[in-house]
Amino acid sequence: MAMPKPLPRAYFNRPTLTVARSLVGKYLVRENRKGTVAGKIIEVEAYIGSNDQACHASKGRTARTDVMFGPAGLAYVYLIYGMHHCLNVVTEREEFPAAVLIRAVEVDGELIDGPGRLCRAFEVDRSLHRLDLTIGKSLWFEDRGVDVPHGRVGRFPRIGVDYAGKWANKLWRFRMRLSK
DNA sequence: GATAAGATCATCT
DNA sequence: GATGATCTTATCA
Numbered sequence: 001m002a003m004p005k006p007l008p009r010a011y012f013n014r015p016t017l018t019v020a021r022s023l024v025g026k027y028l029v030r031e032n033r034k035g036t037v038a039g040k041i042i043e044v045e046a047y048i049g050s051n052d053q054a055c056h057a058s059k060g061r062t063a064r065t066d067v068m069f070g071p072a073g074l075a076y077v078y079l080i081y082g083m084h085h086c087l088n089v090v091t092e093r094e095e096f097p098a099a100v101l102i103r104a105v106e107v108d109g110e111l112i113d114g115p116g117r118l119c120r121a122f123e124v125d126r127s128l129h130r131l132d133l134t135i136g137k138s139l140w141f142e143d144r145g146v147d148v149p150h151g152r153v154g155r156f157p158r159i160g161v162d163y164a165g166k167w168a169n170k171l172w173r174f175r176m177r178l179s180k
Numbered sequence: 181g182a183t184a185a186g187a188t189c190a191t192c193t
Numbered sequence: 194g195a196t197g198a199t200c201t202t203a204t205c206a
């Protein structure tokens with residue numbers, strides 16, 4: 001086994017839907033004082049550009065959304081509903097706000113379903129906001145050679161964005177069919 | 181099984 | 194002062 005390398009910035013600096021689709025089957029790795037946890041990515045959602053009403057950056061560049069305008073490969077972590085953290089990775093070129101939300105992973109065969117639970121399991125909180133995920137410190141993504149056939153990944157509407165009008169109907173959620 | 185409501189706070193108006 | 198890229202628990206059928 002070669003020394004695992006984090007996915008590089010060039011990987012994330014591509015069209016968001018491409019990144020989202022190909023992140024399914026990759027691994028999310030969390031390293032902290034308690035050790036290392038790695039989870040296979042099962043489900044993601046794409047949030048793309050200031051026209052996308054469901055994307056936080058559609059309301060303009062603010063202190064919170066600023067990171068999405070930055071370089072690809074940074075972490076966008078925020079608190080939602082007062083109690084849950086959500087983990088995103090910024091995609092595309094600078095000045096173009098877009099990100100991929102990590103919704104579900106599988107750790108040791110156990111499904112961690114939902115961004116809030118995921119962040120609790122991986123101990124992701126706002127201290128990781130703006131972290132560079134391409135340097136392999138604390139949190140990063142890895143390609144462990146898992147090949148996900150095209151037919152195994154379904155496309156669905158995004159969750160919890162009914163307010164976003166026609167953007168709510170975009171099939172920008174990617175979920176891997178669970179094998180058994 | 182399905183649906184509804186409550187928790188709780190950073191961020192924006 | 195309103196609201197949300199959610200999750201858990203309670204209540205009903």
